[in-house]
Amino acid sequence: MTTIKGASVRCENLQKAFGTVKAVDDVSFDISGGEFITLLGPSGSGKTTTLMMIAGFEVPTGGDILINDTSVATVQPRSRNIGMIFQNYALFPHMSVYQNVAFPLRMRGRDEEETRRRVRVALETVGLTGYDSRFPRQLSGGQQQRVAFARAIVFDAPLLLMDEPLGALDKQLRQKLQIEVKRIQRDLGVTVIYVTHDQEEALVMSDRVILMNEARIAQMGTPSDLYDRPVDSFVASFLGESNMLEGKIEQVSANEGSMMLNGNKMVGQLAGQFSAGDDALIVVRPEKMWFADDENDGRTNRLSGRVIEAIYVGDHHRVVVGLDGREPLIVKHPTQFGQRQVSPGETVELAWHPADTRILRAPVS
Known part of the structure; x- marks a missing residue:
C-alpha cells in the first residue's frame, strides 16, 4: 500500500453540551499530519465525545474543527474521508473478510479491479493474506480487529479515528497489536487520533498524549512530558x-x-x-527510589522509614515503607542479582535524585 499523506487536524475552542451538562468545554489542540495522538482520561472526561465530533457523529455546541485547514464542523461524516475503528469491530457478520474490507471501496464506486488490488494490499499490510473467504465468526478477536483495521485503511483515508479498539482483547494480544498498529501507522504516514483509558497503551503508542479531565485538557505533550513532568496532582x-x-x-x-x-x-x-510558604506536594515515582546504604552526600533526597511489606511481582518487589506521621511510600525495587533485598520490620533509608522530584501545587481541599 502506498504511503498516505496524513491529514492535519485543528480543534478550536471546541464545546459540546448535553442539556446543562458540559461534555467538552473549550478544548483546543493542533495535530500535524502523520502524528499518532491519544486522547486519554477517565470515564466522563470528554475524550470520546471529542472523537465523535471530529468524526461528525456529534455536532459541536461551539468552536470549530478543521481538517487540512478546512472547517468540517457542519460536514456530514461520509464526506470527511475518515477511517473509523471501534472496540466492537463493527464487521458485517454475513460478509466475508474480502467483502468487509471491500465495502468502503464499493460505497465509493471503485471498479472491481481496483477493489481487488486494494483489498489484497490492505490484507497483506495487516498480516491476513489468505483470509479473504472467511467470515468474522471464524476469526479470533485479534484477527477481527485486523480486518477492521484493513477496512479503515483500504481507501487511503488520511485520518484514522480509533475508539478503544483493543479494549476487548486479552493483555498479551493487546500488547502485540499495539506494536503492530503503531508500525502500520508509521509505514503508511496516516494521522491517528486514538481514544483509550489505558495509561500504558497511551505511553507505548503515542507521539503525543492529550490527557482530559472534567471536559477539559489537563495536560498535552509527549508521553515522557506527562509522565516525568506532570503539571498537577491529577496528571501525576x-x-x-x-x-x-x-x-x-x-x-x-x-x-x-x-x-x-x-x-x-x-x-x-x-x-x-511558587513562593516561600506556599502549600505544595513533593511527587516522586516509585521506580525512581532506592534503598541507600551510604552516607548522605547532599546530592540526593533522603527519608527514613520502616518496611511494612515487600511483595514479589516478578521483575521487582513492591515495597511499602511507612513514615512517621505520613502516608506510606511505595518503592519498586528491582529483583535482579546483587540488589539489596529488604524485609518487613526493617528500618531503611530511601533516596532519590532532585531531578526525579516534581514539586506541584497542593490541591485545594
Whole structure:
C-alpha cells in the first residue's frame, strides 16, 4: 500500500453540551499530519465525545474543527474521508473478510479491479493474506480487529479515528497489536487520533498524549512530558503511580524549590510559580527510589522509614515503607542479582535524585 499523506487536524475552542451538562468545554489542540495522538482520561472526561465530533457523529455546541485547514464542523461524516475503528469491530457478520474490507471501496464506486488490488494490499499490510473467504465468526478477536483495521485503511483515508479498539482483547494480544498498529501507522504516514483509558497503551503508542479531565485538557505533550513532568496532582496520579508528600515551600531558586519533610531537606523541580510558604506536594515515582546504604552526600533526597511489606511481582518487589506521621511510600525495587533485598520490620533509608522530584501545587481541599 502506498504511503498516505496524513491529514492535519485543528480543534478550536471546541464545546459540546448535553442539556446543562458540559461534555467538552473549550478544548483546543493542533495535530500535524502523520502524528499518532491519544486522547486519554477517565470515564466522563470528554475524550470520546471529542472523537465523535471530529468524526461528525456529534455536532459541536461551539468552536470549530478543521481538517487540512478546512472547517468540517457542519460536514456530514461520509464526506470527511475518515477511517473509523471501534472496540466492537463493527464487521458485517454475513460478509466475508474480502467483502468487509471491500465495502468502503464499493460505497465509493471503485471498479472491481481496483477493489481487488486494494483489498489484497490492505490484507497483506495487516498480516491476513489468505483470509479473504472467511467470515468474522471464524476469526479470533485479534484477527477481527485486523480486518477492521484493513477496512479503515483500504481507501487511503488520511485520518484514522480509533475508539478503544483493543479494549476487548486479552493483555498479551493487546500488547502485540499495539506494536503492530503503531508500525502500520508509521509505514503508511496516516494521522491517528486514538481514544483509550489505558495509561500504558497511551505511553507505548503515542507521539503525543492529550490527557482530559472534567471536559477539559489537563495536560498535552509527549508521553515522557506527562509522565516525568506532570503539571498537577491529577496528571501525576492518573498516569502511572506516584508518591506524594505534602509540605510547604521553604526556598525558591530558578526552577528549583526546597521543602522540609520529617526534618529532611527535599529539593525538586517546580511545576509553575511558587513562593516561600506556599502549600505544595513533593511527587516522586516509585521506580525512581532506592534503598541507600551510604552516607548522605547532599546530592540526593533522603527519608527514613520502616518496611511494612515487600511483595514479589516478578521483575521487582513492591515495597511499602511507612513514615512517621505520613502516608506510606511505595518503592519498586528491582529483583535482579546483587540488589539489596529488604524485609518487613526493617528500618531503611530511601533516596532519590532532585531531578526525579516534581514539586506541584497542593490541591485545594
